[in-house]
Amino acid sequence: MNLLKRKLLGGTNNFENSRKGITSLAILSSVVGLDMSPQSKFASELVASHMATCLAVSEDRERLIVVYPSEPLLSEAAFELMSASTLSQILTQFNILLKKSIVEPGPRGEIVARIILVLVAHRLRAQRAENSVKAFLNELYKEDSMPDLSNAKPEFIEGTVAFTHFNAIEYVPTKKTLEEFYIKRCAFIMKRNHPGVDICIPVKLVTGGYSIIIIQIKNINFSSVKADENYPSSARFMLSCNYVFNNSDLKEHDEQYLCLYWQLRFQGHYQEIPKLQDTRSSESRKLNICWASFGFDHFKMNKDVASILKDILVSHISPFExxxxxxxxxxxxxxxxxxxxxxxxxxxxxxxxxxxx
Structure with a gap:
C-alpha cells in the first residue's frame, strides 16, 4: 500500500511535496474513471510515474491512450490520500486541468456524479468494506431528500454495495458482470450514449444473488422538470432493465433494483417518484424503486467540496478564466x-x- 501511494504521488512522501496537478489527476483517475486527452503532455507522465496504463501509441508517437484499469488496491491507496486536508486541493487542481483541456471534458454532470458517489464510498469505507443499500442512501442523500423506500424489499435494501472505483465498459453487461464487478469492488460507467443509463452500481442481495443501482445524469440548467422533454419516461421506462439491457440476460432481471434520476443544474430543490404510465409491462416495473432528484443540494458533502463541484458542472475552456x-x-x-x-x-x-x- 505504501508503494502504491508513493507511485500515485510520483515518488514523493506526501501530497504537499508532489506536483499537485498531475498527482490530483492520478488520484482521481484511479477511482473516478476519467478520459485523458491523448495529446496531453501529462499522458506519458502518468504512465511513467503515476501508475497509469498505456493502451496505444499513435504512429507519430505524439499521442497516447492511457487508462487506469480496475485495481482495488490502487483505489484503496487513492482513498487514503483523499484526506480531509487534501480533498479540496485535489478537486481544485482537477477543475483547473478540465479548464485547460488536459482531461477530456465529456459530460460534466456524469463526472461530478461519479465524484459524489466515490466520496460517499470513501466515507463508508472508513466504517466497513461492505455497506447496506440503505446505509449507502443515508450517506448519499440529506434526510429530506431520501428516496421513498416504502416498497423496498428487505433482501434488496439490506443487500450490500462495496464499490471503491469506476471503470468504463464498451459492452452491454450481463448478470455475470454484476458479480464480477462486485467482487472487484468496482462500479461501471456505461459506454458513451448508451440508452437510458450512465452509471451502474452492483448490489449483492441478502439471498446471495446480485442486483443493481442504475443512475441517469442530466446537467440541464432550467427551472422546470419539463426541461427534459422525455421526463418522466426518461426516469421510468428508460431506466428499466428491459430498456437499458435489451441485448443481454439482464433484460429479464427479476430482482428488485433502484433507479435514480439526477438533474444536477436544475434551478431549485425538488424530488419525486416519477409517474408510471400504465402499460402491459408496468406491473413488473412497479416493483422497482424509482426516485428523481432535481437540483444539486440533495447530497451530503461539506460546503467547500460542494462549491468546487458546482464550478466543475459549468467549467469550460475560456480565455477569461x-x-x-x-x-x-x-x-x-x-x-x-x-x-x-x-x-x-x-x-x-x-x-x-x-x-x-
Missing part, C-alpha cells in the same frame, strides 16, 4: 479582457468581465 490569464512582460504575455473582446467581438460582446471578478 484565471488559468489563461498570463501576464509575463519579459515574454511579451500581457492579458487584458478588452483586447479579447476586440479580437472576438461577436463571441464576447455581452461578456461583462468586471461582474465576473
Amino acid at each position: 484565471s488559468e489563461w490569464q498570463v501576464n509575463n512582460v519579459d515574454k511579451g504575455d500581457i492579458w487584458h479582457w478588452k483586447e479579447l473582446k476586440i479580437m472576438h467581438p461577436l463571441g464576447y460582446y455581452e461578456y461583462n468581465y468586471e461582474e465576473k471578478k
Whole structure:
C-alpha cells in the first residue's frame, strides 16, 4: 500500500511535496474513471510515474491512450490520500486541468456524479468494506431528500454495495458482470450514449444473488422538470432493465433494483417518484424503486467540496478564466479582457468581465 501511494504521488512522501496537478489527476483517475486527452503532455507522465496504463501509441508517437484499469488496491491507496486536508486541493487542481483541456471534458454532470458517489464510498469505507443499500442512501442523500423506500424489499435494501472505483465498459453487461464487478469492488460507467443509463452500481442481495443501482445524469440548467422533454419516461421506462439491457440476460432481471434520476443544474430543490404510465409491462416495473432528484443540494458533502463541484458542472475552456490569464512582460504575455473582446467581438460582446471578478 505504501508503494502504491508513493507511485500515485510520483515518488514523493506526501501530497504537499508532489506536483499537485498531475498527482490530483492520478488520484482521481484511479477511482473516478476519467478520459485523458491523448495529446496531453501529462499522458506519458502518468504512465511513467503515476501508475497509469498505456493502451496505444499513435504512429507519430505524439499521442497516447492511457487508462487506469480496475485495481482495488490502487483505489484503496487513492482513498487514503483523499484526506480531509487534501480533498479540496485535489478537486481544485482537477477543475483547473478540465479548464485547460488536459482531461477530456465529456459530460460534466456524469463526472461530478461519479465524484459524489466515490466520496460517499470513501466515507463508508472508513466504517466497513461492505455497506447496506440503505446505509449507502443515508450517506448519499440529506434526510429530506431520501428516496421513498416504502416498497423496498428487505433482501434488496439490506443487500450490500462495496464499490471503491469506476471503470468504463464498451459492452452491454450481463448478470455475470454484476458479480464480477462486485467482487472487484468496482462500479461501471456505461459506454458513451448508451440508452437510458450512465452509471451502474452492483448490489449483492441478502439471498446471495446480485442486483443493481442504475443512475441517469442530466446537467440541464432550467427551472422546470419539463426541461427534459422525455421526463418522466426518461426516469421510468428508460431506466428499466428491459430498456437499458435489451441485448443481454439482464433484460429479464427479476430482482428488485433502484433507479435514480439526477438533474444536477436544475434551478431549485425538488424530488419525486416519477409517474408510471400504465402499460402491459408496468406491473413488473412497479416493483422497482424509482426516485428523481432535481437540483444539486440533495447530497451530503461539506460546503467547500460542494462549491468546487458546482464550478466543475459549468467549467469550460475560456480565455477569461484565471488559468489563461498570463501576464509575463519579459515574454511579451500581457492579458487584458478588452483586447479579447476586440479580437472576438461577436463571441464576447455581452461578456461583462468586471461582474465576473
